[in-house]
Amino acid sequence: MHKFATLRQLSTGLGNGDFSAVELATHYLALIASNQQINGFITVDEERTLAIAAKADTDRASGRATPLTGVPIAHKDIFCTQGMLTTCGSKMLHNFVAPYDATVVSALDQAGAVTLGKTNMDEFAMGSSNENSFFGAVTNPWHIEHVPGGSSGGSAAVVAAGLAPAATGTDTGGSIRQPAAFCGITGLKPTYGRVSRYGMIAFASSLDQGGPLTRDAEDSALLLSYMAGYDEKDSTSVQRQDQWLTDVPSAGIANLTEKLTIGLPTEYFIDVDAEYIDQVRQTFEQLGHKCVDVSLSHTDVAIAAYYVIAGAEASTNLSRYDGVRFGHRCEQPESLHDLYQRSRSEGLGAEVQRRILTGTYALSVGYFDAYYLKAQKIRRLIANDFMAAFTQADVILAPTTPAPAFRLNALNKDPVAMYQQDKFTVPVSLAGLPALSMPCGFAEGLPVGAQLIAPAFREDLLLGLTKQYQTETDWHLATPQTHAGTA
Numbered sequence: 001m002h003k004f005a006t007l008r009q010l011s012t013g014l015g016n017g018d019f020s021a022v023e024l025a026t027h028y029l030a031l032i033a034s035n036q037q038i039n040g041f042i043t044v045d046e047e048r049t050l051a052i053a054a055k056a057d058t059d060r061a062s063g064r065a066t067p068l069t070g071v072p073i074a075h076k077d078i079f080c081t082q083g084m085l086t087t088c089g090s091k092m093l094h095n096f097v098a099p100y101d102a103t104v105v106s107a108l109d110q111a112g113a114v115t116l117g118k119t120n121m122d123e124f125a126m127g128s129s130n131e132n133s134f135f136g137a138v139t140n141p142w143h144i145e146h147v148p149g150g151s152s153g154g155s156a157a158v159v160a161a162g163l164a165p166a167a168t169g170t171d172t173g174g175s176i177r178q179p180a181a182f183c184g185i186t187g188l189k190p191t192y193g194r195v196s197r198y199g200m201i202a203f204a205s206s207l208d209q210g211g212p213l214t215r216d217a218e219d220s221a222l223l224l225s226y227m228a229g230y231d232e233k234d235s236t237s238v239q240r241q242d243q244w245l246t247d248v249p250s251a252g253i254a255n256l257t258e259k260l261t262i263g264l265p266t267e268y269f270i271d272v273d274a275e276y277i278d279q280v281r282q283t284f285e286q287l288g289h290k291c292v293d294v295s296l297s298h299t300d301v302a303i304a305a306y307y308v309i310a311g312a313e314a315s316t317n318l319s320r321y322d323g324v325r326f327g328h329r330c331e332q333p334e335s336l337h338d339l340y341q342r343s344r345s346e347g348l349g350a351e352v353q354r355r356i357l358t359g360t361y362a363l364s365v366g367y368f369d370a371y372y373l374k375a376q377k378i379r380r381l382i383a384n385d386f387m388a389a390f391t392q393a394d395v396i397l398a399p400t401t402p403a404p405a406f407r408l409n410a411l412n413k414d415p416v417a418m419y420q421q422d423k424f425t426v427p428v429s430l431a432g433l434p435a436l437s438m439p440c441g442f443a444e445g446l447p448v449g450a451q452l453i454a455p456a457f458r459e460d461l462l463l464g465l466t467k468q469y470q471t472e473t474d475w476h477l478a479t480p481q482t483h484a485g486t487a
């Protein structure tokens with residue numbers, strides 16, 4: 001079995017009887033056990049995984065199979081998994097066993113996917129490097145002295161290292177796209193509302209969105225087709241049926257027949273060395289698409305607005321961790337106030353506390369108008385920029401990140417420099433749009449990603465275009481084993 005197989009290749013192998021789901025799970029569990037250096041998993045429960053795989057084999061034998069039946073995947077540890085630890089990368093939840101499954105988890109379980117384990121992440125999904133995890137930093141499989149990106153760094157790293165064929169992640173301000181770019185894989189942040197947030201531990205509810213991290217666009221579409229869908233348990237879940245998405249499990253991504261106009265936002269190329277995007281542009285032009293310049297003029301204020309809004313929402317969402325109902329509780333509290341104060345001080349890490357403090361401040365009387373309200377106005381201007389750009393272009397092409405994966409410990413003492421890493425991913429999140437990062441080359445020996453952005457609910461354009469690109473090029477096939485500079 002090929003170490004870097006796609007979900008579809010594994011599905012075909014299972015269908016042909018080349019191996020069983022139990023054999024496949026055993027194979028991946030052995031790889032995971034022998035590769036601890038990446039620190040990509042927080043929880044692996046071999047017995048549980050093998051029991052699910054055995055059931056998948058029975059289901060396949062009796063003809064009750066979807067393309068995912070028996071195929072292993074990993075879940076970011078932000079998704080609640082019933083009866084299994086769900087820590088969100090935090091000491092606060094280090095002993096939390098979820099009493100129910102997230103909708104995404106139950107949908108994939110029902111399709112027969114086999115959960116290999118829960119992946120490491122920045123605490124409460126706050127971070128761009130995966131150095132904020134209570135369970136230790138994750139390292140980049142292409143170079144162990146570099147970060148894998150965050151906050152879905154564990155998910156991206158295990159897929160890049162071949163320890164799982166695909167994984168789920170979440171993106172609030174870039175946490176699927178940025179680690180996908182840093183680890184040389186394909187990461188899709190769907191339109192806000194496409195994927196249910198039920199059972200996905202909340203960070204900033206108006207921004208959080210789950211999505212797939214995979215080896216290529218076809219796998220991304222396949223995983224999305226099971227993750228997406230209306231859920232009455234999430235009030236922001238969108239009720240819609242897209243035929244192209246329904247067709248994916250049986251037919252894959254439909255071939256793009258139209259020639260598109262692709263917009264390159266000038267603001268995303270200021271002070272960045274992104275020659276590799278030029279190459280992507282040339283490939284698209286050779287395929288018959290047209291490239292034009294567009295402008296997204298409020299790009300430079302997106303980071304400021306995002307960190308006010310995300311912090312404000314986090315400060316209210318995280319007030320539930322009070323040491324009373326679940327999670328970490330301090331020893332021998334002397335009063336209710338002492339219980340709150342010490343449980344939260346002990347249970348939450350420095351970055352999470354920083355967000356709660358700034359978020360609470362931005363929402364407080366006297367500062368609300370100056371910060372929160374202002375940030376919301378900027379959010380609207382950014383969404384308007386995209387709407388205007390989409391009158392000139394069908395899709396937008398830009399770098400995913402300003403530079404390739406930085407070194408461990410390079411930025412974690414400087415929160416503002418760390419926040420700047422998100423400057424190309426955050427605007428899309430504020431506008432609620434779908435965006436995908438696809439591997440498109442190497443810089444300084446590390447993978448780099450191109451970001452494609454589409455109008456709301458047009459993930460089909462992102463996937464169709466990426467599929468075309470991945471038919472023409474083979475960046476998505478490079479692995480840390482085949483590439484020089486490997487750790």
Ligand code: GLN
Binds near residue numbers: 150
């Ligand atoms: N790096 C950003 C932050 O720390 C984005 C995180 C995310 O998308 N979850 O807020």
